[in-house]
Amino acid sequence: MAADKVDPIHQFHINKLIPIDIGGYDLSFTNSALFMVATVIVAAGFLFLTTSSRSLVPGRLQSVSEMAYEFVGNMLRDAAGTQGMKFFPLVFSLFMFVLVANLLGLFPYFFTVTSHIIVTFGLAVLVIATVVVYGFMKHGLGFLKLFVPHGVPVFLLPLVVLIEVISFVSRPVSLSVRLFANMLAGHITLKVFSGFVVSLSALGAVGVAGSILPLAMAVALTALELLVAFLQAYVFAVLTCMYLNDALHPGH
């Protein structure tokens, strides 16, 4: 029991709540799935309920929803122009999903959906797939101009194209690993410092006095994690906007 409390990895374990097995694949409803559902319900419920009065002069919560909407809208318009607004629902959904998942993960005993690489990778692949599919649909083979920057000397071109291709291929990886690693590292650090508090206080009076420092660290880290939760959702959305801009305007 004590080891569980101190074990910083324990919080990332996936437990089956409703075992489902279809065709040899384990598709169980797990605690991860539960928190995905919770994320969706919290995010959608917040946006839906706060705007239900449709006030001309918004209340606090309604203005939070409107701010999120306009924030993402402006972000997308700045990065991808007015044509990019057709992807507004996608970017807004991604931003809200990642943000709420990050924020929910900050509650003690809650599971952090975005601390699993497969989840962030799934979202990143969704973004890149949208970019590739839309890019080829809109520009045909002209989308490949994305890999051929203007004004590069011919003898350098193979090298540059190679670099561009590698950078494009590594996008889903970097997009997913950035979010995943931030959430994972933050939660491990929080857990380690909180674990220090528990272990030290078990040592008696001196330990309790000594646990003040890690406690203060845990409090400060919680504030930092709150910032990181917002920041990573923002970064994810901004990068999505920039990648979508590539799909819309492949020529550099």
Next chain:
Amino acid sequence: MFVTSAFAQESAPSADTSHAATEGDTHSGTSVPAEAHGTFPPFDPATFPSQLLWLAITFGLFYLFLKRVVMPRVGGIIDVRNDRITQDLDQAARLKGEADAAVAAYEQELAEAKTKANAIGQQANDAAKAEADTARKKVEAALDAKLGEAEARISSIKANAMKEVGSIAEDTASAIVEALVGGKASKAEIAAAVKSVAR
């Protein structure tokens, strides 16, 4: 280290599934750290199909709900507000223009009224002056006429008086002469004498 162990287990995912499940259930009661006998949970491929499926379901529903319900609503609220603000600004500008026009009209009217009042005052002043002048002239003329009349009468009276003074003097002189001298002086002499004295 985690990665390699995760990849090592990837070769036998079906066998690993049941193993990992029992592990997840049992180890919460044990004191052995999880990574000692299992993969690092985020890199455990056994959980991937389930997570991807539920991510697809939840995120798909979330996307549809936002696209169909939330975003038209929020966008509508913001559009309505922006329309309302532009409308109100337009109305304010229109009302301000009206107020400015009213002020200008008022000022123009005021200036007109002022000039009119000045003109009327001037006119009245001139009329009063002219009237006073005519009245004064009439009075002066009347006075002049009266004065002339009076002077004429005075001179006639004077002339009469002077005439009578002559005859009275002659009478008086003849009486004096009669009393003093006892003789009668001729009328012509007396008249000549009176005339020379009266001169």
